Amino acid sequence: MMSDAVEKILSWYESDNPGVKTNLARMLYHGKLGGTGKLVILPVDQGFEHGPDRCFVPNPPAYDPHYHFQLAIGAGLSAFASPLGMLEAGAATFAGRIPLILKVNSANLLYPKEGPKTQAVTATVHDALRLGCSAVGLTIYPGSLKSYDMFETAREFVAEAKDVGLPTVIWSYPRGEDLTKEGETAIDIATYATQMAALLGAHIIKVKLPTSFVEAHDVEELYHKGNVPIATLTDRIKLIMKAALGGRRIVVFSGGAKADEAGIIEQAKAIKAGGGNGSIIGRNSFQRSKDDAMKLLGALVDVYRS
Template sequence: MTAGLNARLDRISTDDRYLIVPMDHGLTMGAVQGLKDIEATVDGVTAGGADAVLTQKGVAPRVHPNKNGAGYIVHLNGSTTIGPDENDKRLTATAEEAIRAGADAVSLHINVGSTYEPKQIEDLAELTGEADRFGLPVLAMAYARGPDVDGTDPEALGHAVRFAEELGADVVKTGYSGDADSFEHVCESTRLPVVIAGGSKGSDRETIEMVRGAMDGGAAGVSMGRSIFQHDDPEAITRAVSAVVHEDRDAEDALRAAGLVQA
């Protein structure tokens, strides 16, 4: 691992723990709640303790002035909810373009088990080779998704995270299996830091209890989008997630510390 790679990993994490807030959903879903005024949302989540934010390259000028010194990740593929197939992720930028946009790392979405897996294997393998030349970390968003694939099955999730390691990623994001015990298998399937996706927005307690369970199962953190940026108070929910990820608090204590439940 090069000095440059280590330095950039440090920019998107704190003491090898990751709290990343992806906001590339503007491409996928449009200017939904939390993304119209992305400047305010970036300011709020980074003030609340996010280590890094993640977007597509085009909104980089709206991110940098508002990220309070946090890291920046550029996402390199995507699709839309109104297109023919949301699982068909197409390339949107290169590692070199991401660097020009000020990225500390890049990310790529892979649906392991989908009909698009063969092309996405090629895309991730090519990206990790290109990124390695620049000492640029790669976050692989490796989901278990496809016909007859259960996206919460720990065996399938374990395959997805190992897939990312085999192709040269540095950090891997995947779905949550539902409980700490089963998620241990997922984390033990790779030596990469594993971060969980947030999925659809749930209640504050559901969100924080999921984070606590993942951390208890061996996760290195979260990469959580809608549950944070669509929250009525993105800064507060980020503080609660940070209290679990970075301070090892239990769910109740984290919610209280963020002012999300009565003391």
């Protein structure tokens, strides 16, 4: 039986075919948060992005792809997202037990630092269908010299995935030659990144938690003149959700580098209070022991379910 929360969310996707809505519903009804309209997703693409040793030495069992399937299933999460090889390594063993999101592009730390920020396409929509995935996911870097190329890649993936009934998750991470490090998580840049992902056709948008720093002076003046509150994380989440087509798109927030459990729980409370749809939390889960990860993920689920 469809819940009011999920029915409302699905109504936002007015142009989408039944396949896309069915796969969105699969994720929204799966796991311990099923039917609430909230999501907690496990993403494990960091082995490509940062290297396996940086990611998995803190918790060596995490070198095994099956570990991540088991963690997502055991914690009752909404979905598991990863690049092609990791999903292929467990697709048959765990078939039908957790909705899968195929990450179709990736970057790597060995790429020259002076080069423009970009990602390579590493998988296809056909791969997602072959593996029984519920969605495809890809990253864009608003602000990069390669951002226009990435937008066009996103357009092609969104269109192809929609045609075969798959929703798209866009990781929208501002990075660029003229953007300060502090600006990458600035509230005005985060809302801009959210809006760009939404306008590219993303069904689910993944962004980093925004800070109260404002990168652009003209936007800072607009905030002051319009009495736009940005002091608390809840205030900033509300502004992010406005940028997501007035709250008509699902937005989940990145967990980032490993942090203390209490801080992560407080962030989740702010996400919920601000109207966000949940968390997509990788290193903060799989770099802990399985027992500690299960405890943390259980606490996150409790926040969003309460």
